[in-house]
Amino acid sequence: MRVLVTGDRGYIGAVLVPFIQAVGHEVIGLDAGWYDGCDFGPAPAGVRSSTADVREVTAGDLAGFDAILHLAAISNDPIGHLNPEATYSVNAAGAVHLATVAKAAGVPRFLFSSSCSLYGAAGDAPVAEDGKFNPVTPYGESKVLAEQGISALADDTFSPTFLRNATAYGSSPRLRADIVVNNLTGTAFTRGEVRLQSDGSPWRPLVHIEDISRAFLAVLEAPRDVVHNEAFNVGRDVDVVQVRDVALQVAQTLNAPVTFASGAGPDKRDYRVDFSKITERLPAFRPAWTVAAGIQQLAGDMARYELKAEDFEGPRFVRLARIRELSQAGRLDEELRLRDTAELAR
Numbered sequence: 601m602r603v604l605v606t607g608d609r610g611y612i613g614a615v616l617v618p619f620i621q622a623v624g625h626e627v628i629g630l631d632a633g634w635y636d637g638c639d640f641g642p643a644p645a646g647v648r649s650s651t652a653d654v655r656e657v658t659a660g661d662l663a664g665f666d667a668i669l670h671l672a673a674i675s676n677d678p679i680g681h682l683n684p685e686a687t688y689s690v691n692a693a694g695a696v697h698l699a700t701v702a703k704a705a706g707v708p709r710f711l712f713s714s715s716c717s718l719y720g721a722a723g724d725a726p727v728a729e730d731g732k733f734n735p736v737t738p739y740g741e742s743k744v745l746a747e748q749g750i751s752a753l754a755d756d757t758f759s760p761t762f763l764r765n766a767t768a769y770g771s772s773p774r775l776r777a778d779i780v781v782n783n784l785t786g787t788a789f790t791r792g793e794v795r796l797q798s799d800g801s802p803w804r805p806l807v808h809i810e811d812i813s814r815a816f817l818a819v820l821e822a823p824r825d826v827v828h829n830e831a832f833n834v835g836r837d838v839d840v841v842q843v844r845d846v847a848l849q850v851a852q853t854l855n856a857p858v859t860f861a862s863g864a865g866p867d868k869r870d871y872r873v874d875f876s877k878i879t880e881r882l883p884a885f886r887p888a889w890t891v892a893a894g895i896q897q898l899a900g901d902m903a904r905y906e907l908k909a910e911d912f913e914g915p916r917f918v919r920l921a922r923i924r925e926l927s928q929a930g931r932l933d934e935e936l937r938l939r940d941t942a943e944l945a946r
């Protein structure tokens with residue numbers, strides 16, 4: 601298949617693209633390039649990627665693709681809080697725009713990188729795909745709005761699928777420091793302590809980025825009727841864990857004590873997720889990673905690439921810090937649109 605991957609130069613994209621290419625699909629990327637140069641080890645290579653904003657894409661840009669894997673987004677809560685308008689503009693309106701022009705261009709499949717955070721505060725029972733949306737942040741809400749807008753476009757010619765990923769972890773050439781497993785491992789590695797930002801009680805579903813890539817591939821290659829306008833929680837039941845258990849695993853692996861950041865209190869993002877649907881309907885999706893193996897992988901790469909605390913805690917790996925840096929340098933406007941694509945283009 602000929603596949604367009606948006607957000608190919610981000611944390612998940614940098615691992616997903618080679619994974620999809622490895623089984624013989626042709627991949628073209630499209631990315632605003634916000635994290636170009638923010639490398640962890642060798643820079644991602646081997647894919648043709650254009651520098652553009654998904655909000656500006658036209659049907660003409662999308663002709664001839666068999667599928668779009670839409671990952672490009674403002675990808676976390678802190679940026680969502682800093683700039684809710686931009687989050688809705690990119691993650692909701694931008695995603696619906698891209699799906700609309702994809703349909704107009706005759707692209708039959710649209711795989712949307714959604715998030716379990718649209719379930720928000722969901723109570724004690726594990727929540728399945730038909731569970732209630734209860735997002736507690738603009739980021740979570742933007743994913744609800746995107747799903748609703750894109751789903752309305754589904755018809756005989758256009759099949760969207762919503763991959764509601766658990767919180768990702770794992771090593772990537774575009775590492776992120778601002779997601780829980782990576783953050784705890786990196787802090788243990790660079791500072792010698794596992795510093796919890798909350799009291800550690802919240803439940804979080806976790807999934808390795810290579811397993812997210814496996815889920816995208818399984819949906820891409822599944823018969824249309826299995827995935828047409830369907831949502832899938834992406835993760836697995838054994839990896840729905842309490843943050844403090846992750847902290848203990850990191851502490852054990854890196855031989856570092858668990859500490860609490862000042863003001864560490866409860867975290868509103870507390871939810872358990874049911875992953876039976878993806879297991880039953882998409883047997884090709886067989887996750888291969890465990891959190892313990894992911895911590896080992898991260899720690900190994902951190903040693904290999906000699907990760908320093910200043911880097912781990914700064915714009916190279918913290919998404920919010922990088923967006924602030926680009927905005928302050930005048931490279932992004934208030935809606936986080938590139939002022940000059942040529943400047944960031946590679």
Ligand SMILES: NC(=O)c1ccc[n+]([C@@H]2O[C@H](COP(=O)([O-])OP(=O)(O)OC[C@H]3O[C@@H](n4cnc5c(N)ncnc54)[C@H](O)[C@@H]3O)[C@@H](O)[C@H]2O)c1
Pocket residue numbers: 606607608609610611612613630631632633634635652653654655670671672673674675676690694713714715716764765766767768769774776779919
């Ligand atoms: N990482 C996670 O834990 C996680 C969990 C669930 C869902 N997701 C979703 O998966 C997707 C990828 O996440 P990630 O962790 O790789 O994020 P990331 O921030 O590392 O990468 C996002 C990429 O999108 C690009 N981008 C942002 N806005 C754009 C725009 N308007 N036009 C073109 N490109 C743009 C950025 O330049 C970046 O390369 C996102 O949709 C995110 O919401 C991530």
